[in-house]
Amino acid sequence: MKAAVLHEIGGVPRYEDFPDPVPGEGEVLIDVKAVAVENVDKAIAAGTHYTSAGFTGRLPAIPAFDGVGALPDGTLVGFGNPRLPYGALAQRTVVPAGSYAPVPEDVDPAVVTVLASAITGMAIRTAAGFVPGETVLVQGATGVAGRLAVQVARLLGAGRIVATGRDDTQLREVRELGADAVINTAVPDDVLARAFADARGDGYDVVLDYLWGRPTEVLLGTLVPESFGFGRPTRIVQVGESAAPALNLPADALRTSGVEIYGAAKGLDAATMGEAYGQVVAWTRAGELVFGVERVPLSGIETAWQRTDLKGRRLVVLP
Ligand SMILES: NC(=O)c1ccc[n+]([C@@H]2O[C@H](COP(=O)([O-])OP(=O)(O)OC[C@H]3O[C@@H](n4cnc5c(N)ncnc54)[C@H](OP(=O)(O)O)[C@@H]3O)[C@@H](O)[C@H]2O)c1
Structure with a gap:
């Protein structure tokens, strides 16, 4: 499959071939549809985030830990926590069963992935x-x-x-x-x-x-x-x-x-998170919550990763 692959700490991910993930017991294959690239993804790849060690210890690896994708039965989900060295910036990834939740089918996945x-x-x-x-x-x-x-x-x-x-x-x-x-x-x-x-x-x-x-x-x-x-x-x-x-x-x-x-995590649990998520989806559907999305294909990751001109627009990669 094609993926954005990071080879060295602080480097820039390259668009290249990477072995397809094979789900083990208790894991699910995700067909990735959209991934928002955020500062936290860059900080993890740069080795400056508190969770960096797990990722940078598995190089070459695929950055980004969440996104929107489809389960093998076609259900659209928001997923997180891929098994390293797999990450979200690829055509496919693998996550623990349950590490995903359904997302609205009537909202563009590139929009859904920004709602976090x-x-x-x-x-x-x-x-x-x-x-x-x-x-x-x-x-x-x-x-x-x-x-x-x-x-x-x-x-x-x-x-x-x-x-x-x-x-x-x-x-x-x-x-x-x-x-x-x-x-x-x-x-x-x-x-x-x-x-x-x-x-x-x-x-x-x-x-x-x-x-x-x-x-x-x-x-x-x-x-x-x-x-x-x-x-x-x-x-x-x-x-x-x-x-x-x-x-x-x-x-x-x-x-x-x-x-x-x-x-910011204070007060968050599955119930309050679900309620907050439902609210932002409802506002988005109603056109009350607006934001800029800069869509780029996975093949453009090398240039996109280094962009500094987004000015309030979220970079979303579409594998
Ligand atoms: N905890 C969470 O779940 C969560 C989720 C999303 C974001 N975050 C965090 O929230 C922060 C903002 O995220 P974002 O996605 O909104 O990022 P963003 O779109 O890149 O925006 C960054 C903001 O910070 C400003 N800024 C950057 N460097 C600055 C500096 N040295 N001094 C003063 N202002 C500066 C930028 O101003 P300009 O527009 O002038 O560049 C802009 O307003 C990041 O630290 C991110 O990791 C946390």
Whole structure:
């Protein structure tokens, strides 16, 4: 079969022949239809993700750990967890029985495969207990997941949505998706701090953070009250690390602000995940959740893997 094959850590996958997977006991063959290539796939291949060791220890191997495909009986499913060295970026892959779930047959597989990113937007509710009317700040709103999160916040009934990015043209697009105010983070710290303070209205209730690093350090500084009193705590949901994988967290930023920090996985189980997934599918069918998809054939993987011009569109590979 044809596959995208990674030969060295940090390299670029090449389109080439690879032996067909043969399912063992308790495994199922998947005929791959669409795969969204995300930052996490590149981080695993680069050896910089916490799950990298298993993958990079099996080279040559096929990147990407989930996608949309068909079971041998033709049922369309979202699948995950392929058996290494097999990955999703191939004509066929092999996964443990049960490591898949049916997906709607009436929605384009290339669209379905992007919806996992929309579920991160639902973390304002599943992780942070968002209720309608609250103010939501989306850090990193010009990316694919951030643009979806702005729309999810609006659809869930946010009272005010503030969105950050580092490119004014893209920030204008984010405003059209539903942000009430936008902030460009590519400014000196004191200017950024003032912008966070000016845009917060009555205060940020929930922050959905795809950036971490400096923008969030500056934000935390603005949450520290200037006098003793009872503040309204901000709940920060950590989802991504596009700006940096770590940040400096001063003691007073926690002690006096009452800030609460959660991981995006908090509150997720099969039931809440199923509910979140059903909701984003319903919004997508109704045309209420929009996003850009850049479709490329598997044969174009070498060029596509290195693209940096996607500006909020998800790269989807079609084997
Ligand atoms: N936990 C999950 O399930 C999950 C799911 C999806 C994504 N994520 C994570 O969330 C993050 C965003 O994912 P994505 O798919 O939306 O990525 P994306 O489409 O590539 O967008 C990245 C975003 O981060 C911004 N950015 C990149 N480098 C930056 C820097 N040094 N300083 C400030 N901003 C920077 C980009 O701004 P420009 O537009 O100006 O480049 C853009 O807004 C990633 O860390 C990803 O791994 C997590």
